[in-house]
Amino acid sequence: MLRVAVCVSGGGTNLQAIIDAVADGTITNAKIVGVFSNNPGAYALKRAEDAGIEGCCISPKDFSDRSEFNKAFLAKIDEWEPDLIVLAGFLVIIPEEMIARYRNRMINIHPSLIPSFCGTGFYGLKVHEEALKRGVKVTGATVHFVDEGTDTGRIIAQKAVEVLDGDTPEVLQRRVMEQAEWILLPKAINDIANGLIK
Ligand code: GAR
Numbered sequence: 001m002l003r004v005a006v007c008v009s010g011g012g013t014n015l016q017a018i019i020d021a022v023a024d025g026t027i028t029n030a031k032i033v034g035v036f037s038n039n040p041g042a043y044a045l046k047r048a049e050d051a052g053i054e055g056c057c058i059s060p061k062d063f064s065d066r067s068e069f070n071k072a073f074l075a076k077i078d079e080w081e082p083d084l085i086v087l088a089g090f091l092v093i094i095p096e097e098m099i100a101r102y103r104n105r106m107i108n109i110h111p112s113l114i115p116s117f118c119g120t121g122f123y124g125l126k127v128h129e130e131a132l133k134r135g136v137k138v139t140g141a142t143v144h145f146v147d148e149g150t151d152t153g154r155i156i157a158q159k160a161v162e163v164l165d166g167d168t169p170e171v172l173q174r175r176v177m178e179q180a181e182w183i184l185l186p187k188a189i190n191d192i193a194n195g196l197i198k
Contacts, residue, residue: 002030002193005082007090008037010124012044013177014088014109014185019051021186030193034080036073038092054080060092070095084192087146088185091123099148104198106146109185111176113158114142118151128169128176137163139172141180143188156188156197 006015015035021027035048037057048055056076063069074095077085087094087108099106110118110127116136117127131139140160147153159180163172191197 002083002189003033003081004030004084004086004189005034005036005077005080006032006048006086006088007077007092008035008042008044008088009039009091010042010044010089012042012047012089014181015044016047017182017186018086018088018189019047019053021190023051027186027190027193030084030189033082034076036076038073038090044089070097074098074101084189085146086185086189089124094146096148099146103147104145107143107156107188107192108146108151108153109181110142110144110151111139111173111181112142113138113140113160114144114151114155118142120150122151125169125173128172131163132167132169132172139163139176141176141184143184156191157184159184 006018008015022030032053035053035055037045038059040057040059045055045057058072058076060069074097083105085102085106112118112127112131117130138160140158142158143156145153161176161179
């Protein structure tokens with residue numbers, strides 16, 4: 001049984017997709033052992049609670065020194081003894097020590113087709129705003145392993161989504177979630193849990 005820790009900062013629709021996929025058997029051989037948030041107001045924490053999963057919130061704002069937050073964050077994750085860490089809309093820079101400790105055991109979902117619209121500053125709605133500004137006709141989502149760079153790790157899976165005339169960033173974000181993210185991320189976890197991706 002793959003022990004999965006999920007890190008979140010916001011609404012947690014990707015977390016919900018994972019919870020649902022475990023419940024309905026789309027993901028097998030895996031269990032969510034904990035949900036970590038840096039944001040006490042994250043609705044994702046409520047989703048974890050409703051699903052009977054341990055949630056933990058530690059905010060960087062509670063520490064005067066970033067390295068003290070990093071220590072507390074890593075200690076909490078280690079406590080859950082995860083085989084896989086899933087960054088599902090997590091807006092915190094991952095400490096290098098953690099990247100090294102969980103190399104090839106930490107994945108991220110990004111709402112574009114990497115290497116487009118990714119890297120520092122590209123997160124959430126901003127990604128879709130930039131895609132619309134550039135006028136691309138196709139965008140999508142990417143699941144990748146986490147390395148020391150921003151969105152530079154080995155790509156696991158991608159799915160393309162059409163951009164339609166009249167799209168707003170919000171409408172496009174929703175389509176990318178529905179048609180790509182909520183499918184791709186649970187599938188990647190299932191594939192890892194069942195040895196199909198290493
Ligand atoms: C998702 O669209 C995810 O791909 C994105 O944040 C959103 C979180 O939504 N992540 C990034 O932009 C990371 N660079 P959610 O909280 O509803 O899952």
